[in-house]
Amino acid sequence: MKSLQVNYMVKFWKNRSFKIMRNSFIIVFFIFFTSVVFSQIANGNIETYMSNIIDNMPGSSGNDYVVPNTSQLNTWNTVINFILDDNLQDARSNTSSINYQITEFTDTSVSPDQVFYILEENIPQSNYWGTYVFSKTPTRNNLIIQAPHSKFDTNTGKQAVYCFKRLVARALFINGTHRCNSIALSSCSGTTSVCGSSDSYRVSDMAHSTNSMFQKTTENLFNNISNSVFIQLHGFAKRTTDPYVIMSNGTRETPETDYAVLIKDELILEDGTLTFELVHINTSWSRLTGFTNTQGRLINNSDDPCGTSAIATSGRFIHIEQEKSKLRNDESKWNKMSNALINVFFSTLNIDDIGSKPSISVSPNPAREKFIITGNYINHIEIYNSFGQKIVTKINVKNEKSLIIELDKINAGIYFLKITTDIGITSRKLIHL
Numbered sequence: 001m002k003s004l005q006v007n008y009m010v011k012f013w014k015n016r017s018f019k020i021m022r023n024s025f026i027i028v029f030f031i032f033f034t035s036v037v038f039s040q041i042a043n044g045n046i047e048t049y050m051s052n053i054i055d056n057m058p059g060s061s062g063n064d065y066v067v068p069n070t071s072q073l074n075t076w077n078t079v080i081n082f083i084l085d086d087n088l089q090d091a092r093s094n095t096s097s098i099n100y101q102i103t104e105f106t107d108t109s110v111s112p113d114q115v116f117y118i119l120e121e122n123i124p125q126s127n128y129w130g131t132y133v134f135s136k137t138p139t140r141n142n143l144i145i146q147a148p149h150s151k152f153d154t155n156t157g158k159q160a161v162y163c164f165k166r167l168v169a170r171a172l173f174i175n176g177t178h179r180c181n182s183i184a185l186s187s188c189s190g191t192t193s194v195c196g197s198s199d200s201y202r203v204s205d206m207a208h209s210t211n212s213m214f215q216k217t218t219e220n221l222f223n224n225i226s227n228s229v230f231i232q233l234h235g236f237a238k239r240t241t242d243p244y245v246i247m248s249n250g251t252r253e254t255p256e257t258d259y260a261v262l263i264k265d266e267l268i269l270e271d272g273t274l275t276f277e278l279v280h281i282n283t284s285w286s287r288l289t290g291f292t293n294t295q296g297r298l299i300n301n302s303d304d305p306c307g308t309s310a311i312a313t314s315g316r317f318i319h320i321e322q323e324k325s326k327l328r329n330d331e332s333k334w335n336k337m338s339n340a341l342i343n344v345f346f347s348t349l350n351i352d353d354i355g356s357k358p359s360i361s362v363s364p365n366p367a368r369e370k371f372i373i374t375g376n377y378i379n380h381i382e383i384y385n386s387f388g389q390k391i392v393t394k395i396n397v398k399n400e401k402s403l404i405i406e407l408d409k410i411n412a413g414i415y416f417l418k419i420t421t422d423i424g425i426t427s428r429k430l431i432h433l
Contacts, residue, residue: 040092043106046116046133047161050174053120053131054150054157060180060195065204066127067184067211072098076129076213080220083117083134095119099126107165110387114168121176128176129213130206133161139168139388140348143341144221146232146295148206148214151178152194153235154324159334160233166338167345168387170228171221173214179205188306190292207232207293210306218295222316229259229316230299231341236288238323243275246288246321250296252280255315259344263318266340267327274326280313290319342386342414343429349388351418351427358421366431371405377422378403383430384416391415407432 042049058064068076075098082091083102092102103118115136121127145164150157157174164172180195182204190208191198201208209215221228238244245267247260264276279289290296291309299317300310320337327333360375373381381403383392391410394403415430 040101040103042103043108043113045109046105046107046114046118046165047109047158049105049118050131050133050161051158054161054174057151057175058128058177058181059151060178062177062181063183064125064128065177065182066129067203068098068127068129068213068216072127073211073213073216076216077220079119080132080217081224083119084220084224086136088117091117100129110165112389114165114387125176128181128204130176131174132213132217133164133172133174135168135170137168138170139386140345141170142225142228142348143167143169143345144171144173144218144225144228144230145169146173146214146218146230148173148175148232148295149179149234150174152180153233153328155328155330155334156233156235156322159328159337162331162334163231163233163338163341166386167341170225171217173206173217175206175214177204179207188292188294189308201292207234207295210294210298215294215298215305219298222299227316229318229345230295231318232290232293232295232320233337234288234319234321235324235328236321242287242323243277244323244326245274245276246279246285247276248279248288248290248296248319249313249315250290250293250300250317250319251310251313252283253311253313254280255313257315259315259318262344263320263340266343267336269343270336270339271326288321290321293317293319339414346386346416346429347427349384349416351382351384351416351425353424353426358419358423358426360419360421360426360428362417362428362430365428366433367407368433370407371417371430372402373405373417373419374402375419375421376401379420379422381405381420382418383410384418386414386416 075094079091079094095101099122101122105116105118107114117134119132145160147157147160180202182202184203185200186203186209188208192201203209206214249260260278267274277285279285294305296317297305297310300313302308302310322328327337363372378396380395382390384390412432417428417430419426
């Protein structure tokens with residue numbers, strides 16, 4: 001009898017221990033799972049979120065930046081492919097081995113909310129490869145904004161975030177450390193004195209190293225996003241002989257679509273005091289030309305982006321050097337660049353001209369109270385905001401030659417008009433004062 005009691009007690013405690021172990025495992029797994037999942041979900045203002053990342057970036061005095069190896073580069077490329085396919089689950093399953101995570105960030109400061117995927121390093125950081133943001137539903141599907149020197153070129157990182165958010169561009173690249181953070185020198189051609197005496201660029205300088213996640217992501221998006229255009233924001237200390245803005249496509253050649261000229265023209269409308277040098281127009285200009293920029297070389301199809309400057313231009317890389325007081329100092333200055341880019345890239349809102357261009361006039365423009373659209377054979381008109389959202393549709397039921405758009409219920413700002421007629425589709429930019 002005693003033996004049976006002992007056996008019963010043993011079984012009881014074994015079962016009880018098993019249940020405790022099982023329940024403990026479930027609790028631990030639940031805590032781990034929820035902490036991992038919910039740490040990758042956030043909301044608020046993406047400018048605030050990214051500003052914190054930029055402010056806490058290592059400076060020039062450290063030696064934090066780690067050059068990625070081949071295996072890490074391949075894993076990274078796989079992650080980018082999954083993100084571009086909007087496959088967050090598989091993208092996340094590949095990030096742990098490189099100490100990165102993907103935060104699904106909902107920006108609630110705009111209406112409607114915008115969702116972004118932020119590829120950022122886990123804390124504590126160990127690689128410092130930078131932060132990469134992708135729009136889940138981009139308005140300008142082919143536009144990529146880059147800030148490779150956000151710790152050195154004052155405010156260029158925050159300016160890039162500001163523009164990216166307002167354009168709802170496809171992607172945003174922010175470097176991970178000061179450009180002089182590493183003591184190791186890049187093997188890529190070119191020299192600089194920004195880190196002290198004139199020497200080769202550092203491997204932590206994302207604009208001058210090909211063995212980096214910055215370069216790998218550029219290569220991926222350049223190859224996989226049709227007609228992708230890369231706007232790279234820089235800053236410089238203006239000499240008395242310098243203009244306020246120096247722009248380059250990475251070569252002396254003029255592309256079929258000259259985005260540098262288009263951006264310059266829009267910036268002049270934003271601030272008539274700005275002065276410019278465009279490297280492919282003033283071919284004698286030799287300062288801050290961007291010819292050694294490895295992203296520019298890649299995008300311009302150099303055979304060796306690390307060592308050889310491009311001799312022809314794809315037109316898809318724009319290198320913008322900016323003096324601080326006019327364009328980089330604060331949000332009011334960043335807004336000039338943002339508006340210029342919005343106006344240049346409004347055609348990516350799917351309102352391109354199609355077919356023969358009908359004769360259409362819009363007056364007044366700018367306007368405070370109403371726009372009057374006049375022309376023959378107008379079927380209907382649509383108005384889009386800068387986020388690519390259609391806010392007005394008006395059908396020309398009576399086949400009138402003039403249609404009126406009242407502005408009393410529309411906020412002041414920049415809008416884009418798409419006019420469909422019997423002979424084609426045309427577009428206009430509208431300014432509501």
